[in-house]
Amino acid sequence: MKELPALGNDATVRLSRQGGQVTTMTRPREIEFAQCNVDEREQICNVLNRCLPQTSTDVGRGDQRFYQIEVRYRSDNRDDQLRFTVPEDQASEELKRLWDKGQV
Amino acid sequence: MSGQRHYLGFMPPYILNRLIDHGSEWQRSRALKTLTHVRQFLPATARQSQASVAEAHQPGQLQRNIYDAQHLTVLPGALVRVEGQRASGDVAVDEAYDALGATHDFFWQVYGRDSIDNRGFALAGTAHYGEGYENAFWNGAQMVFGDGDGEVFQRFTRSLDVVAHELTHGVIESEAGLVYRNQSGALNESISDVFGVLTRQYVLKQTAEQADWLIGADLLTDKVKGKGLRSMSHPGTAYDDPVLGKDPQPAHMDDFINTQDDNGGVHLNSGIPNRAFYLVAIALGGSAWERAGQIWYDTLCDKNLDNDANFQAFATLTVQHAHQRFGTEAADAVRKAWEEVGVGLAGESPNERTSGLG
Numbered sequence: 236m237k238e239l240p241a242l243g244n245d246a247t248v249r250l251s252r253q254g255g256q257v258t259t260m261t262r263p264r265e266i267e268f269a270q271c272n273v274d275e276r277e278q279i280c281n282v283l284n285r286c287l288p289q290t291s292t293d294v295g296r297g298d299q300r301f302y303q304i305e306v307r308y309r310s311d312n313r314d315d316q317l318r319f320t321v322p323e324d325q326a327s328e329e330l331k332r333l334w335d336k337g338q339v
Numbered sequence: 340m341s342g343q344r345h346y347l348g349f350m351p352p353y354i355l356n357r358l359i360d361h362g363s364e365w366q367r368s369r370a371l372k373t374l375t376h377v378r379q380f381l382p383a384t385a386r387q388s389q390a391s392v393a394e395a396h397q398p399g400q401l402q403r404n405i406y407d408a409q410h411l412t413v414l415p416g417a418l419v420r421v422e423g424q425r426a427s428g429d430v431a432v433d434e435a436y437d438a439l440g441a442t443h444d445f446f447w448q449v450y451g452r453d454s455i456d457n458r459g460f461a462l463a464g465t466a467h468y469g470e471g472y473e474n475a476f477w478n479g480a481q482m483v484f485g486d487g488d489g490e491v492f493q494r495f496t497r498s499l500d501v502v503a504h505e506l507t508h509g510v511i512e513s514e515a516g517l518v519y520r521n522q523s524g525a526l527n528e529s530i531s532d533v534f535g536v537l538t539r540q541y542v543l544k545q546t547a548e549q550a551d552w553l554i555g556a557d558l559l560t561d562k563v564k565g566k567g568l569r570s571m572s573h574p575g576t577a578y579d580d581p582v583l584g585k586d587p588q589p590a591h592m593d594d595f596i597n598t599q600d601d602n603g604g605v606h607l608n609s610g611i612p613n614r615a616f617y618l619v620a621i622a623l624g625g626s627a628w629e630r631a632g633q634i635w636y637d638t639l640c641d642k643n644l645d646n647d648a649n650f651q652a653f654a655t656l657t658v659q660h661a662h663q664r665f666g667t668e669a670a671d672a673v674r675k676a677w678e679e680v681g682v683g684l685a686g687e688s689p690n691e692r693t694s695g696l697g
Contacts, residue, residue: 253602257583258587258601260583295519295524295605296479297519298476298477299477299478300476303600
């Protein structure tokens with residue numbers, strides 16, 4: 236995936252930290268674009284787009300943690316979604332902050 | 340002596356590490372490149388240490404290198420204690436050293452296995468990883484231990500079974516290479532729990548009946564309503580806490596969790612084979628590492644165990660190995676244990692659920 240699709244007012248981003256010895260501490264964070272202003276949406280999309288080079292499907296082995304990003308959105312008048320994962324040791328500080336604090 | 344640190348160049352590695360963790364993207368990128376360059380000249384990294392071990396290794400000879408990440412997240416960190424050196428005085432470093440030694444000793448004395456690769460792999464462990472880091476892991480080259488946040492979790496080096504669990508991930512990669520997803524991933528996790536808990540029982544000289552069958556009992560602070568991270572005897576009962584939530588592990592195939600999280604629930608559904616192992620150990624009695632552990636070890640090392648094996652395939656092989664090594668009675672005990680958790684054997688399993696996708 237080279238770039239996120241265009242995300243409109245109806246998009247939802249769900250971030251969670253998965254894997255590791257402690258399974259119940261994923262602390263999923265859901266961000267509804269309808270609750271964000273245009274600047275916030277753009278900043279979130281920028282953070283997610285900058286994650287894309289670090290995505291991997293081979294994550295979690297040996298209790299290594301990873302960030303899971305799920306995006307639900309409308310495309311061509313139908314619901315769509317995508318999911319990608321970033322190894323913890325490759326995750327940017329801005330992604331971690333978005334998950335942890337909900338801030339960009 | 341706390342180990343020698345050789346810093347070459349004008350910029351010490353700890354400053355580079357600081358930039359990598361806290362600098363801007365540009366600073367991070369430049370610091371990472373510089374650190375990678377500097378590391379070429381440093382005396383030992385986890386991978387480099389393997390070459391020197393291979394040169395002159397006596398079977399069963401233990402080689403440990405313990406590093407200090409200094410609360411950063413760059414591995415392996417500063418080398419602070421090597422094999423044979425006296426205690427460093429740093430509790431986490433010395434716990435990691437001792438626990439890796441105990442795990443190596445367990446595999447060597449009980450199963451004749453010479454470290455992770457059965458060829459004397461030098462054990463590398465890094466303590467003080469990150470800030471308040473609530474995890475321990477195996478990254479394919481070494482073990483890594485966080486200090487915990489102090490509120491919910493204490494330092495992860497406190498728990499011998501957790502350290503042994505991480506080392507066992509290396510053993511599994513070296514043997515069956517169980518794919519870390521869905522049922523094969525849950526088997527990967529379960530086998531790590533099995534040999535993690537057996538290492539502790541071996542050190543404490545506990546029988547199956549005496550053991551608590553908990554993973555990570557030493558990790559939780561007094562503030563947590565729980566006994567440990569996982570219970571192998573009664574999965575799903577390890578904790579029920581406002582912060583941690585409730586232990587979600589199932590103990591039977593009827594409660595198998597279908598999920599895309601956690602690599603398909605590898606830390607969740609491992610409760611099912613964990614309980615099967617516990618039931619075998621109790622049925623056979625005595626020291627669990629002697630018979631139940633040997634059956635599981637033989638199965639792990641069996642070339643017929645596919646890397647994408649599901650519970651049924653693994654269970655079927657355990658029954659075969661129980662029979663080969665200990666006879667019909669042991670094989671019946673193993674078969675009964677799998678039946679009790681709802682896993683049928685290949686060719687005789689009308690009740691086996693297939694929703695786990697193996």
